[in-house]
Each structure stands twice: as structure tokens, then as C-alpha cells.
Amino acid sequence: MTAPLPDELQALAAGYVLGDLSSEEMAQFKQLLETQPELAQTVAALQDTLAMLPYGLPPQCPDRRVRSRLLSNVTTVSNPIPALIPAPVQPSVQPPVRLSPKSPC
């Protein structure tokens, strides 16, 4: 049976994940980690929690030109050596660029 971790231990685990333990607390916590395996699970859960933080932000959409720029950069980077066979010329007619691009998201 695993008793719930006492508050003090939880706070230490949170401090560990947040990187704010003092050197004494860190030494204490590392020792506790060795003797209490369930503490590692708490640490992992708190790390996952922290990684969820960005999902709380109001979503923002990058402008469509970022996508075009990225894809054209990727094309350039992935073909660093000139091909022996000339690459087909890109069609000069590009899709119309919207002045107020519709948000992609």
C-alpha cells in the first residue's frame, strides 16, 4: 500500500521539477529518491504537468507566409547539390497571395 506523499515531500518534488531546490534540499531529495521509488513517479507526473502549460495559452496562428518560407527553405536545403538532370522549372503562375491571409487555424 502506498500512502500519499506528505505535503512536504510533494513540495520538494515540485521544487525539484521547477529547479528551485536549495543545495541542502537537493541533497535531501536525491537521498529520498533512492529510498522512495514512488517519488520518481511524482516527479514524472509533475514534469508532464509542466509540459502541459502551453496548452493553457490562447492559441495563436502564424501568418501563412511562414509556411511558404519554411517549405521553400526546406526545398533549398534538401537539394544542396545541383541535380545532373535539370529540375523542372517551377511554374511561374503562383497561387494568388491573399493580402489578408485567412488564418490557417
Place this chain on the structure above:
Amino acid sequence: MSSSLAPVAHPTADTPLVKRLWQGDLDAMGALYDRYSNLVYTIALRSLKDVASAEDLTQDVFLTLMNRRTYDPDRGSLSSYLSLLTRSRAIDRLRAQTTRHKYLHQWHHQPHAPEPGPMDHASQQERHTLVRAALDHLTQQQRQVLELSYYQGQSQVEIADQLGVPLGTVKSWARRGLLRLRSHLQGPLSEDPFSQEQP
């Protein structure tokens, strides 16, 4: 106009797409970008507070995904990888900009094999809703301290200085905030981890 950080349903899983990208399939880049650019850009903009820099960082993150090939699906989801990468690159840029140039606040993030938990089954939209709801349970100070650390990479000493409160108070807000966030994320998500197996 509700929008989410990433689409709700993914017809193709992330890992095959990443593998295709590494094989030089540029369509895969487009698909991954469409899937995660909102997440990456949202973090970039929140950290850097500048559209041009956030756009540049967004591109940088996807190029890194392609060129560095450090994403390992066994160690976590692609969204976590991209979030962490974006955050650390953003903080690098903030540090380069600032003359304060303090040491980077060390977060102890040790990648671990992801446990198949309820969060993995939650859609991106559900994640968004749940995290926002969970954040509402934090005090304004708890949330502020977590966000300053996470997005600006500020140390707690810097935050204490900025807010004019003792360091111990900042630590306490951050720790309690994180614990409270976990308890409110754990509740709704751990209710029914095996719901897919129900008849």
C-alpha cells in the same frame, strides 16, 4: 472562432510522418507544420513577444526537427518535444538579447518513457480546455510565477526581485501552483483511463 493549438484528429500518426520527413518527403513537412505550427508559434510568441521573432523561431523549430533528428518517439510525444524545443530556443534567444545574462533557470526535465495514460487519449482540443480550466484554479500569483519561469526563463531570484516579494514566497507560489495544476489535471483525466476498452 474557436481554434486549438493543434488539430483534434490526426489521420496519420506523428511518427510515420516524422520518418517520412527524415527521408526527405517535403509533404510530410507540410503536414507536420499544419499540425503543430500553432502550438510552436503560440509558445514562441508568448516568450518572445514579437511577431517577426516568433515567426523566425517557428521556422527554426521545424528545420531543427528535420535536420537534427533528435526526436525519439519512445521518449515522449511529438507535441512535448516541439514544446520543449520551442521553449528552450526561445529562452536562448531571450538570453542572447538581454544584458542581464543570468544563468538559465534549470528545469529538471528528464525524459522518461511515456506511460500510456489518459492524456494520450485526450484530443488536443480537450487538452486545451482542460488546461485552461485547471489554470483557473491557481491564484493569480501562482500562475504568474509559473509563466514567468516557463516562458521567460526567469530564475526565481529574478522573479522575486521583479515582483518585490521574498524568494521564499516565489518558491512557495511556484510549487503550490504546479501541485495544484497537477491535481486539477489529474482529476478529469484519470477518471477513465481505459474508456476505449469499454463495450
